Amino acid sequence: MAEVLVLTDHAGGRLRKATAELLTLARRLGEPSAVHIGPGADTAQKTLAKYGAHKVYSVDAEDAASFLVAPQAEILAQLVEKVSPAAVLVPSNASGKEIAARLAVKTGSGMITDAVDVRAGDDGVETTQSVFAGSYTVTATVTTGTPIICVKPNSAAIEAAPEAGAVEAFDATVSDDAKAAKVTDSQPKKATGRPELTEAAIVVSGGRGTGGDFSPVEEFADSLGAAVGASRAAVDAGWYPHSNQVGQTGKQVSPQLYVAAGISGAIQHRAGMQTSKTIVAVNKDEEAPIFELVDFGVVGDLFSVLPQATGEVKKRKG
């Protein structure tokens, strides 16, 4: 069976959940081989093996931590050359898509972004993605080269399927040109203890309707173990960090449950949350367009509805 290369998604060696999802999907196409660029391959090995990696290609160049996308694309291109994989799966986040884009040009291969499903079809690898702000579902195949598929987080339920996951050092060469851009400083964000926005099963977002007071949103999120999101109006006002913005120019999220509080539901906001499984809104204005999307909506003031819901959730959870 052909290998399927899976680029691990990690921060300083700590794997993100997306990696296990990618490995789970890769098994449908062939034998997954994880590609781990940067430190921590030995620690990551256990998890990678658990979710079906037959091999783990470890690339631990001295300066790998400051690498941006160009070196990673070069490394993947060398591996593609070496193992002729059936496909390459990368996480569909900003850097994953850019790595895939460079790899596609280097190898003359078709690429697909934002896939929510991947399977072996009659004409090779087949994917599903939603386009136009989630209003259409498209099935696509790659017709040229090695299929390079960017898979959205939360697209697959992870399933363990233990394999050897033998770590193999891969001696890649990275050109000086590829190192022309590098990270020179990184200020970690204050840890909130909440799940990451794009990984979270539940997201609670606040908008202009919070008037700048996100505490009812945060407290409700915490009662549910949810991540906190924000509309651009809230971000532009300086009430919440830009990295929490949901929408066209923020994060695209697809959780099991999305709660929008004090958010009107502009098309650019919808573009980031429309594919959520269940949608709930709290808004004072019964005419707010967000109510067109909801499975459950409360017309009311978020400052009374959310605290009551928080108390009730806590009571029910015991």
Next chain:
Amino acid sequence: MNIVVCVKHVPDAQSERTFQESDNTVDREAVDGLLSELDEYAVEEALKIVEAQGEGEVTVVTVGPAAAADAIKKALQMGADKGVHVQDDAIAGSDAAATSLVLAEAVKKASDGSPELVLTGMSSTDGVMGVVPAMMAERLGLPQVTYASELTLADGGVTIRRDGDTASETIEASLPALVSVTDQINEPRYPSFKGIMAAKKKPVETWSLEDLGVDASQVGLDAAWTKVVSFAKRPPREQGEIVTDEGDGGARLAEFLSAQKFL
């Protein structure tokens, strides 16, 4: 410094315009051409750099059908110096890979082979794959720094700040480089009356694939590296239950979440 800005013309039937009334944050009055809103930030940043340096030229490049000239017009009204419009029937239906090929060749030609700085928006407002900048950088052999929310130039290099998921990063690259900017980087100006008048006299060149030395077989729908097998309009979400808070809204919300097994 001479800067090339790549812009995209997006169709008039932008569904985002539907909600204009409910949204008083964006003033559409001044929108004359249909330059993708996210590209305005790139044009603005280029203008600011040239103004600060007191020298240099801003060239806007677009690939698209006749109507795409409006995107160039808007950028020229904002203050860009000249425009390049790559227009060729063979381009219709091109995927990101082919588009990036045409753009890369146009950027080279517009800058006599060696651009100093190429700026783009973070993604188009209609396609939103966000991969064209990276593909162009690969083709031009340039370092890329994307999603800049701040940009500074010094000592033959460019430094940007990027607001990442887990960290705020500082990224440096040598010049020439390709930089994509976010909607956080500046506040794009509206064309002034003077700008609108001046734009009428600014040079716009129209190039064909032949002018760029790109073979027509490399672009268009037939040359695409991926194929859409089928598409379906998502069924509209069924209107859910909407309740009006009468002092019990929060409890009913919790009740719903419990029934859906979220608790």
